Amino acid sequence: MPARAARAGLLLAGALACSAAAHAELLGVDGGGPSGGAGASGPGLAGQPGNGPAPGLGGDRTMPRPGGNGGAGGGAGAASGGSELIHYGGGGGGSDSGGGGGIAIIDPMGAAGGNGGGVAQALSAGADLQSSRGGAGDDGGAMSSGSEPGGGGGGGGSGAAVLAGGGYRALAVSIVGGRGGAGGAGFESGGGGGGGHGIRIDAADVRIELLATQAAGGQGGDGGAGSGSSGGGGDGGHGLAGAANDLRLHVAADSTLRGGDGGASRPVTHRAGAGGPDGTGLSLSASRWQVKTAGLIQGGNGGRGEASREFDGGKGGAGGAGLALAGNMGTLHNRGRIQGGQGATGGTSVLAAPGAAGAGGVGVRIAGNGNRLVNAGRIAGGASADGQQADAVRIDGAGNTFELHAGSVLQGNAVATGSANVLALGGAQPGVFDVSALAAGAPAAWSGVPRYAGFAAYEKTGAGTWRLTGGNAAALSWTVRAGRLAVDAEMAGSAMTVAAGGTLGGTGTVGDTTVRAGGALAPGNSIGTLRVAGDLVFEPGSRFEVEADPDGTASDRVVVSGTADIRGGAVLHVGPEGGFEARQRYVILTAGQRRGQFDAVGSGYAYLAPALSYDATSVALILQRRGAPGSGDLAFADLADTANQRATARAVETLPAAHPVYRAIETLPEGAPPAAFDALSGEVHASTRSALLTGARQAQRVNLGRLRDHLGLAWQAGAPMAASGGAPGAAALPGAPSPAWAEVVGAWQRLDGDGNAAQVRQHVGGLFVGADTALANGWRVGGSLGFTDGRIEVDARASQTDVASYTAALYGGRAWDAGAGRLNLLAGAAYTWHDIASERRVDVGDLRQELTADYGASTTQLFTELSYAMPLGMTAELEPFAGLAWNQLRVRGFTETGGSAALSGASSRDDMAITTLGARVAAPLGAGATLRAMAGWRHAFGDRTPQSTLAFGQGSAFEVAGAPIARDAALLGVGAGIEVARNAFLDAAYAGEFGGGNRQHTASVVLRWRF
The missing domain is CATH 2.40.128.130 (Autotransporter beta-domain)
Structure with a gap:
């Protein structure tokens, strides 16, 4: 590595030239070190410098990171491990998020960081939240000498802090975190302070309800201006942040949670700082959380990266996630709108590359195991400054479930990483899902239609009916747990399991299918044929439901390419609502091979009893008049209760069998004849x-x-x-x-x-x-x-x-x-x-x-x-x-x-x-x-x-x-x-x-x- 020039008397141009030659990899450093004091009732403690790698210095050298999440911004850091010393401007303070740090190549140590802002209201014992704004962080100290680093800006205080478990309510109020202080000016300027959170939860077992309430994180402070390099912008604060277990949160339809915007970097001659990332609308790091929202939850927008002359422009700040939920066994129900923040533009450069655009924020990001996300509203990822769409949903962990309800809208893909994660179609209302949106690997770039990738299994839950359309040849695993799944799609590679309480129907094609005890197979949507590309198994206690066209001879049918295995205990059911004609033969199942028979034929008819016939590859059904003990066929009048009913019944029985009234009576359900005759x-x-x-x-x-x-x-x-x-x-x-x-x-x-x-x-x-x-x-x-x-x-x-x-x-x-x-x-x-x-x-x-x-x-x-x-x-x-x-x-x-x-x-x-x-x-x-x-x-x-x-x-x-x-x-x-x-x-x-x-x-x- 070429030797550096002596510090004394070094002109700025020489310093920049040396830096560019010797430290081509050493760029601006974002973020502060470990948090300082909370600053709830006054100025917080300074953040402590943190050690980190010193890229480009060679050998095993390390350097302290800029200090300061929390109260005041940290002091200047220094790199050690050789004969040379490199100093950094103080890191920005933050309520709970770090500000950006500046870079200095000039000794001595820089100015002190600014003090953090105070928390506006600290609550306990279930008090109602009031309108409030957290204290703003002080600006970082500036250095009068052109060769010294400036101090980091102080972090903003939270708008409200919940300090004890219990129930809380915010009714028609506005709660905003304090703005982060600006970084101090210097040759290497200080980073901006992080914005304060709107609401901070510091206790377990909290129940909080937001009604007609607007809660927002504070904006991150801007980085300081410098002639050498500028400090990065501070992070935006979260709309609501919590790290305690058993939180229950309800966001009403007229309420908003919004992350604060990231701070921008400031003008610089040489090395530009990055814009600050924005805050998350809702950030939880805990277990057993329960969130129900019908309102708007939105991440803040990233801060702008600054322009540079000789070096790359500062990169734009990333948009914040709408929701960032970390932990286990949590539940999110969304009926409102969740929106990731927008990424900011990077700075331009005269002689080098422009700064990278900040990425858009993910709509919902869940990390952990056993969590459940239910969406009946809108979830959208943010967009980067160069137009790249962020994911609407990202799930990291194992055993998580993403459940779609009718009305679900995604702008962006839904991606799961980890094992045993499930995509479910649920709710009580009917919905339609295109299976071509299911991606076997990583989803393609956003094209206006959401893709779902990384899920290990797919389920139908809830009492409603979901209809599958399109086509997908992938080997997918589906389980129908409740309600009806109508497959009107080509899914020959999809194995289907129908569990107790579920019904599989439709007119498409599925793969190997097993109907378990308590489950039902009901082909068609009215009258139709469901095809099984493989084997079909009816387990004991399963149910096969069919109906017929009352104006013709067609009926529901299952066509199996492999073996239809009908095991003992399976029941075939036909009902009066099915439209069957008496004495008409209907073929209801065909297969390459048939094994076994149905144990029973269930029927809800008052006057008709179904009978089945079997051959090697099919099952057929015919309806016949029930018998009356000792008197042949059951007469219409046998099920009448009064004299008027009996007289009417006898008259109906004198009509021709093809008469509409006769047919209507003959196919009545059990219990219906008396009212029908009346x-x-x-x-x-x-x-x-x-x-x-x-x-x-x-x-x-x-x-x-x-x-x-x-x-x-x-x-x-x-x-x-x-x-x-x-x-x-x-x-x-x-x-x-x-x-x-x-x-x-x-x-x-x-x-x-x-x-x-x-x-x-x-x-x-x-x-x-x-x-x-x-x-x-x-x-x-x-x-x-x-x-x-x-x-x-x-x-x-x-x-x-x-x-x-x-x-x-x-x-x-x-x-x-x-x-x-x-x-x-x-x-x-x-x-x-x-x-x-x-x-x-x-x-x-x-x-x-x-x-x-x-x-x-x-x-x-x-x-x-x-x-x-x-x-x-x-x-x-x-x-x-x-x-x-x-x-x-x-x-x-x-x-x-x-x-x-x-x-x-x-x-x-x-x-x-x-x-x-x-x-x-x-x-x-x-x-x-x-x-x-x-x-x-x-x-x-x-x-x-x-x-x-x-x-x-x-x-x-x-x-x-x-x-x-x-x-x-x-x-x-x-x-x-x-x-x-x-x-x-x-x-x-x-x-x-x-x-x-x-x-x-x-x-x-x-x-x-x-x-």
């Missing part, structure tokens, strides 16, 4: 008749009620008119021979089911208008017209009818004086026409039909009542009564439309007689108002359970019963009326009927006026 029965038509028969009493109540109001009085000009039922004259209006009236009615009715027919609900609204007049000898006669619109609902049968009714009525009566009271005789007749529009939904097997019909019906009524009104006390009146009515309902025939389950209905007639006993009471309230009440008992005779005769197309007729009408019921009523004008009277009333599961409520408002 849906097909058309019960709503019979229950509509029940509702119309009970609602017919509305016309009787309205017309006799109005006649009762007007009967028993003189009704001549100037004579009083009773308010209600012969109420005392205090409640009367001046009379008129021909009063008119209008009544608005609303009724709500419920008929409970009887275990055969379902519950029926009806609601009706309408208007009646009428008038009556006096005849000779005290008789009164009148008439009315009415319209009501109602809906009848049978919810349990997904059915309803809309009914519009038009009524015409005649009524008449007379009152006779009889002792202290009077005897009243009332009678009437009514005819009602009903326009009926029915709608019902059938959802049976593969039938999905909306069936409708329009038809007519009519109700004829005769009714009479005899009562005796007598005084009760001084002003009230009591009126016992007895009534008799007859109703006849005639329904016209109809035919439904809308599908194969449509019914036709025959015309029908129902007759019912009703007797009523009860009493009314009325009393004046003063000011022209009257109060009245009624109680009674009703008894019904005749067709109380209407039955409709129905038939399917091509089938026999059957009868279905509607909801029953109560034989006996209690009657209750209350009302009040008031004179609203000299010529008008307003009345409001309620009537209720209760008994035998029937409920009917009627409200009415009546306006009567005189001409």
Whole structure:
């Protein structure tokens, strides 16, 4: 090695020339030595110089590294081991990361480093974190002499330090680490101080939640300016850093963790310093950590390298990792965005090479064993200044798992090094994965599509379905542990194992396949063929599931090029959802050779039982009707529970076997026939008749009620008119021979089911208008017209009818004086026409039909009542009564439309007689108002359970019963009326009927006026 010039009087140009000749390998040195004191409450201790190799000096020489991670920057270091001494500017201080060191070729020792910044808040006992900023590091000392090194910048303090275990929360706060101090100027300038961490975890068993919080590491300090060589920029601080076990961290969707940017190097004439590397968004070095994030975690950007004239430009600082996790048995769940930092540009050079560009930061870097990374969000590596994409995920260690969920996006490759690392497809939502992205060796350069390399095994986990596409000829090992894996890819070299809880399907090609106990093989995605390029083994307790095309003869199938080994205990399963046809033969497995048989054939069919046939290379399936003990085949009605269901079942069985309704019933699952027969029965038509028969009493109540109001009085000009039922004259209006009236009615009715027919609900609204007049000898006669619109609902049968009714009525009566009271005789007749529009939904097997019909019906009524009104006390009146009515309902025939389950209905007639006993009471309230009440008992005779005769197309007729009408019921009523004008009277009333599961409520408002 040529001798160096003496230090005294050496010109800078000579020093540089000598350095370039003698130390061609000796470039800038980055990073400080071991950490100094923490500087939590004041200036920290200086970092200690560290020994390291002295490249280019020859022999076995060593030199101290620049000092200073932590509090103040370290002092100058010196190289020893020969006759010459080389000095370095002080290393930058850092919160927990080192600053860059400068290089000096001139003695003596340089200036002191700057003091470190303080921690803004130190927390314990589960306190909430507050907004804070760590103290900034002081700048390194500068040397006035042009031949001496400057001091390193002080490290920034942390924004917050957690010092004890427990639960912590940061809500809508900003926590930032302090900025590193700049390196001091000198001939060989000092390195910049490292930025402080945003949050530092210094205790085990910490639980911390970040809500609407921004935490960031401080920026690294810039290296000092020098005429010989410049110091490197300081590291950026981490957004959150921890080195204790059992950390549980939750980063909410509106929160951010960001590493600080690295410091830049400063201008220099000769040897340029490097830009500082940036901080990591989240850095953990511990075990059993648990991180859940839906927010943004981002590494900082590298610092810029400085330009040089004679030597290479300073290299750019590297981008920080989004997450750097080191340790064992940790778990990361990402639903947000994780981004590596961007690398910085290197410095230019006039006479030498430009500085290298800083590399982009890895998105997630995991080092350790037994860790699990779950991604349902976005992970991106950073880019270098020259456009090279960093890996999105890098895993170093053994037994780690990288699990993709639906929504996973990677920008950059995923690379694993070590042994037994697993790539898994998991989650509950469906996803798609292109197997051509799996690289057998090192992945190619980034091309816009992520590649996955270095994984020893591949798994399907979670309850969802993942679909594999593309192709990959590599010998890969797949295990389906849960959910469904649909292989629609060409993967002949991939060995498949289906574990308990997993299902393998699809229409692609796989290699040797083993289905273990509790696992299932279900080829196809609907109807399809899965090919096995090798052998297929069904182990005891495994399951083979197949389905068929309901519109053809095709079925799922497995085609095996080698041997299909069916071991004892394996079960073949076919289900009603499979679309199989009875009596159709389906080939479900073919192989080069078949060994063994399925122990059992599982089936969820109510009426069908599968049977298998075997030959040397195939397995075939046929479905046959189940047998009934001692009676041959199982009949449809054998699985019905009620009379309506049995009648419907027998009618369906008379249909041709190819009829859609017959096919739908024959392939029903176990337990489904009763509900299916109810849906097909058309019960709503019979229950509509029940509702119309009970609602017919509305016309009787309205017309006799109005006649009762007007009967028993003189009704001549100037004579009083009773308010209600012969109420005392205090409640009367001046009379008129021909009063008119209008009544608005609303009724709500419920008929409970009887275990055969379902519950029926009806609601009706309408208007009646009428008038009556006096005849000779005290008789009164009148008439009315009415319209009501109602809906009848049978919810349990997904059915309803809309009914519009038009009524015409005649009524008449007379009152006779009889002792202290009077005897009243009332009678009437009514005819009602009903326009009926029915709608019902059938959802049976593969039938999905909306069936409708329009038809007519009519109700004829005769009714009479005899009562005796007598005084009760001084002003009230009591009126016992007895009534008799007859109703006849005639329904016209109809035919439904809308599908194969449509019914036709025959015309029908129902007759019912009703007797009523009860009493009314009325009393004046003063000011022209009257109060009245009624109680009674009703008894019904005749067709109380209407039955409709129905038939399917091509089938026999059957009868279905509607909801029953109560034989006996209690009657209750209350009302009040008031004179609203000299010529008008307003009345409001309620009537209720209760008994035998029937409920009917009627409200009415009546306006009567005189001409």
